[in-house]
Amino acid sequence: MIVALPSYAKIMALTAQTIIAYRFNIVFELVGLFLQIFLLKIVWTSIYADRGAVEGTDLATLVTYLTIANLQIWVIWPETTWFLQRKVRDGKIAQDLARPVGLMGQLLAHQVGSSLVFLPLAIAALPIAFFVGVLQAPPSVEAGVLYVASVLLAYAVVTWMGLLMGMIAFWTLETSGIQAIYRFANLFFAGGLVPLWLFPETLRTIAELLPFQTQANIPVSIYVGRLTGADALRGLGVQAVWVVILGLVVRVMWGRAMRKVVIQGG
Amino acid sequence: MSAGLRSELEYRANFVIWIVTGAVYQLTGFVFIWVVLTRFQTIAGWTLGEVAFLYGLRLLGHGAGLLMFNRMIEIENLVRDAEFDRFLVRPLPTLLQVVTRRFPVNALGDFGGGVVLFLAANALVGVDWSPLSLGFLMLTVIGAALVESGIKLAIASLNFRFLSTRALVRVIDDLFSNFGNYPMRIFGGLLQLLLTFALPVAFIAYLPATVLLARTDELQIHAAFAYLAPLAGVIVFGLGYMLWRHELPQYQSSGH
Numbered sequence: 001m002i003v004a005l006p007s008y009a010k011i012m013a014l015t016a017q018t019i020i021a022y023r024f025n026i027v028f029e030l031v032g033l034f035l036q037i038f039l040l041k042i043v044w045t046s047i048y049a050d051r052g053a054v055e056g057t058d059l060a061t062l063v064t065y066l067t068i069a070n071l072q073i074w075v076i077w078p079e080t081t082w083f084l085q086r087k088v089r090d091g092k093i094a095q096d097l098a099r100p101v102g103l104m105g106q107l108l109a110h111q112v113g114s115s116l117v118f119l120p121l122a123i124a125a126l127p128i129a130f131f132v133g134v135l136q137a138p139p140s141v142e143a144g145v146l147y148v149a150s151v152l153l154a155y156a157v158v159t160w161m162g163l164l165m166g167m168i169a170f171w172t173l174e175t176s177g178i179q180a181i182y183r184f185a186n187l188f189f190a191g192g193l194v195p196l197w198l199f200p201e202t203l204r205t206i207a208e209l210l211p212f213q214t215q216a217n218i219p220v221s222i223y224v225g226r227l228t229g230a231d232a233l234r235g236l237g238v239q240a241v242w243v244v245i246l247g248l249v250v251r252v253m254w255g256r257a258m259r260k261v262v263i264q265g266g
Numbered sequence: 267m268s269a270g271l272r273s274e275l276e277y278r279a280n281f282v283i284w285i286v287t288g289a290v291y292q293l294t295g296f297v298f299i300w301v302v303l304t305r306f307q308t309i310a311g312w313t314l315g316e317v318a319f320l321y322g323l324r325l326l327g328h329g330a331g332l333l334m335f336n337r338m339i340e341i342e343n344l345v346r347d348a349e350f351d352r353f354l355v356r357p358l359p360t361l362l363q364v365v366t367r368r369f370p371v372n373a374l375g376d377f378g379g380g381v382v383l384f385l386a387a388n389a390l391v392g393v394d395w396s397p398l399s400l401g402f403l404m405l406t407v408i409g410a411a412l413v414e415s416g417i418k419l420a421i422a423s424l425n426f427r428f429l430s431t432r433a434l435v436r437v438i439d440d441l442f443s444n445f446g447n448y449p450m451r452i453f454g455g456l457l458q459l460l461l462t463f464a465l466p467v468a469f470i471a472y473l474p475a476t477v478l479l480a481r482t483d484e485l486q487i488h489a490a491f492a493y494l495a496p497l498a499g500v501i502v503f504g505l506g507y508m509l510w511r512h513e514l515p516q517y518q519s520s521g522h
Contacts, residue, residue: 024433025433027433028433028434028436031437032437032440035437035440035441035444035445036440036444039444039445042452042453042454042457043309043448043452045452046309046310046451046452047302047306047309174283176283176287177283177286177287180283180286180287180290180291181290184290184291184294187294188294188297188298193294193298193301194298194301194302198301198302198305199301200301200304200305203301
């Protein structure tokens with residue numbers, strides 16, 4: 001593992017380079033993102049009308065929630081899905097398995113490598129987010145610290161989900177359908193359009209059973225101070241449970257996929 | 267399973283996925299409005315039924331626009347592949363050839379979604395459907411299709427100078443597809459004017475909807491703009507077409 005460290009770094013650097021090469025597209029992605037945040041702010045401002053607070057949260061806090069949630073969803077994107085699909089399509093899986101870093105290592109390095117580009121970009125773009133949306137500071141140091149921990153757990157969940165979606169490529173080659181569904185389901189059920197506490201009863205129950213809420217709702221609820229103390233820890237616990245469950249599923253599916261590769265020769 | 271059958275099924279599956287993806291993208295916005303209005307009842311005084319009416323109307327126009335001119339985005343590839351020269355030597359008008367090259371099937375998903383949503387909305391609102399209002403509806407949809415197509419045509423003609431305008435198309439499409447779904451009162455003075463006269467989003471669905479829903483008194487501009495909304499489509503398309511015709515000879519003469 002230690003021997004492979006330089007290789008991991010190389011892969012991450014290569015990934016970062018590739019993404020930067022597509023910077024034009026990324027700029028437009030950000031433009032789209034900011035337009036969405038802006039529209040959400042306008043719509044919610046109109047919805048709130050003269051209301052001071054709804055379910056205990058005022059407009060500024062709600063829009064802060066949506067602004068950060070949308071930024072987070074953009075930064076923590078499952079990059080391994082298309083990466084894995086392309087590798088399967090190229091048909092060189094057997095070669096990848098033989099490399100010192102291994103295929104799984106490559107995938108994880110790729111995921112982290114892309115974040116090394118998106119995160120600084122998002123931070124650099126924060127002033128714009130401040131203008132098109134609302135950005136308040138967390139109400140306490142505790143909230144800020146727990147938020148960071150929560151984001152790390154969210155990162156793990158998304159990484160696993162990205163791998164699972166990518167693994168579909170081993171069986172069907174085509175992952176764009178499930179990626180489209182993920183894009184919508186994640187945005188909606190993670191709270192990127194409507195905060196979960198404003199969901200109708202049934203939808204809220206469903207949302208709380210799905211892993212998407214670990215992506216944004218839990219961390220950002222902690223950030224804005226809706227989940228504090230024991231509730232916050234419980235939220236972190238839910239995230240941890242999903243990390244474990246999805247990790248196990250990834251392990252099982254990976255084993256099956258590798259057997260398939262060996263039998264069919266990549 | 268034979269390779270031929272497998273790829274045939276895969277092709278069909280991708281086909282369905284393609285349509286579904288488009289529909290999901292368009293309907294995400296409506297699910298959002300639906301959830302919000304279930305709880306809050308109105309936005310800027312518009313009820314869920316009225317907003318659904320507006321949204322469905324926009325989707326109808328959008329789908330119609332796609333059905334007409336979706337393949338404008340193909341031009342970028344044509345230019346790159348230098349295939350475009352093939353069309354220049356044929357007798358048919360260049361534009362017509364490009365359009366019939368491939369049928370835009372993803373438009374069916376969007377248009378179908380629009381039909382369903384619009385019909386459902388009509389069960390909730392009380393619109394008086396006379397021959398006059400039905401005629402206005404048809405003109406609205408055609409006008410909306412012309413607006414979106416005209417803009418896409420204008421951008422496509424930019425392809426002759428700049429090889430990649432795909433991102434610009436995405437941004438403008440985003441603006442129409444997202445900002446166009448709401449009663450534009452919520453946008454405030456300046457933004458409303460920008461989304462009416464700088465980028466003609468209002469003419470696609472909002473202004474016509476105020477006419478059909480008898481809400482023209484909420485407009486900050488003269489009601490005539492709403493009654494004559496379909497005309498905007500003719501103007502925008504005319505301008506777009508003129509730009510296209512202007513850029514085309516430049517492409518021909520630049521040694522391609």
